Amino acid sequence: MSENKYLSIYNDLLSKIEKGIFKPGMKIPSENQLVEQYETSRETIRKALNLLSEHGYIQKIKGKGSIVLDVRKFDFPISGLISFKELAQKLGKPSRTIVEQLEVMKPDDMLKKHLHVTARDDIWKVVRVREIEGERIILDKDFFNKKFVPFLSKDICERSIYEYLEKELQLKISFAKKEFFVEECTDEDRKYLHVKQYTHVVVVRNYVYLDDASLFQYTESRHRLDKFRFVDFARRIHLH
Template sequence: MKENKYLTIYNDLLSKIRHGIFKANEKLPSENELVQQYKTSRETIRKALNLLSEHGYIQKMKGKGSIVLDVSKYDFPVSGLVSFKELAQKMKKPSKTIVCELELVKPDDDLKKHLNVTNKDEVWKVIRAREIEGEKIILDKDFFNKKFVPSLTREICEDSIYEYIENVLKLKISFAKKEIFVDKATDEDYKYLDLDGYEHIVVVKNFVYLDDASLFQYTESRHRLDKFRFVDFARRSHQ
C-alpha cells in the first residue's frame, strides 16, 4: 500500500511539473509541506522525490530543497532504435510528417561509403520534416538500399517506413551504429525547418542493419538545438 502511495505522489508531482504548476528553476514545497499536503510519512515523500530526481525532473540540493529542472525538451533515446511514429506516440504530442523529397538516386561517393553500395546500385532518398506541436523541428534524411527496399510511396513515408519494412516486407531490423555531433545549419535546414534563429543543429547519424548484419539504411537526423535532450541509461558494472 505504501509503494502505491509514493507512486501516486510521484505521478501527481510529475503532472504538476509537466503542466507548469511547478516551473523550471523553482523549488518544490518542502518535505514537511508535502507530508502535510499528502497526509503521509516523510519516508514516502522521500521515495517519491528520489524517483523524480532519478528521472531527471528535479535536482535535490542540500539545504535548499528540490529544484525543478527544465523538462520542456523532448527525450530522444540515444541507445534505442525507434521510428518517429513510435516516438511521437510515446510523447503524446500532436505530430505530423511532411515528405519533402522522395526519389530513386544513384549513390554519390559519400553514399557509397555510408551504405556500402556501388555504382550499379540504386538508393531511395527520402527527406522528411517532422512537426511536433506545430513546429518543424527534425529533418530526417533517409537513404535505403533498393536491394532491400524495392519500392516506397509517399503514403508509406508519411506513415512509418519501419512498419512497412517489418510488417509488409517482413524484414527484421536489428541494430544501429550512431554518431552524434553539432553542425552548422545548412540551406536545406533553413528551407525545411522552423529554426527560430538557431544557427546550429544536433545531428544523429544512423547506420542501420538487418538481423543478418546487412547494412540497409543510412540516416542523418537533424534536430533543432533547443527542443531535444538526448537520453540514455548507464549502469556501472562491478567486478
C-alpha cells in the same frame, strides 16, 4: 516456468512505472510484499528487480528497498531504434510527418562509403520534416538500399517506413550504430526547419542493420538545438 514468471513480473512492474502508478522517487513494494502479491519465490522476485535495475528503472538501496528512477527514455528517436510514429505516440503531442522528397537515385561517393554500396546499386532517398506541436524541428534524410526495400510510396513515408518494412516486407531490423555531432545550419536546414535564431543543429547519423548484419539504411537526422535532448541510462559495472 520460473523463467517466464520473473519476466512477467518484470513486465508488470515496468508497466506500473510507465503508467505512473509507481512514480519517480517512490519506493516500490518490498521483496516480502512482492513475494506475497505474485505468489512466487524470493529468488524470482530478485531476478525481476535485478532486471529493472539493469535497465535503469529502479535503484536498489540497502536498507531502504527499491526506488523508482526518473528515466524518461526516447525523448527523440536516438536512444534505441524507434520510429517517429512510435515516438509521437509516446510523447502524446500533436505531430505530423511531411515528405519533402522521395526518389530513387544512384549513390554519390558519400553514400557509397556510408551504405557500403557501388555505383550499380539503386538507392531510395527520403527527405522528411518532423513537426511537433506545429513546429518543424527535425529534418530526417533517409537512404535505403533498394535491394532490401524494393518499393516505397509517399503514403508509407508519411505513416511509418519501419512499420511497413517490418509488417509488410517482414524485414528484421536489428541494431544501429550512431554518431552525434553539432554543425552549422545549412540552407536546407533553413528551408525546411523553423531554425529561429539558432546557427547550429545537432546531427545524428544512423547506420541501421538487419539481423543478418546487412547494412540497409543510412540516416542523417538534423535537430533544432533547443528541442534536442539526448536521454540515456548507463550503469557502471563493478569488476571484482
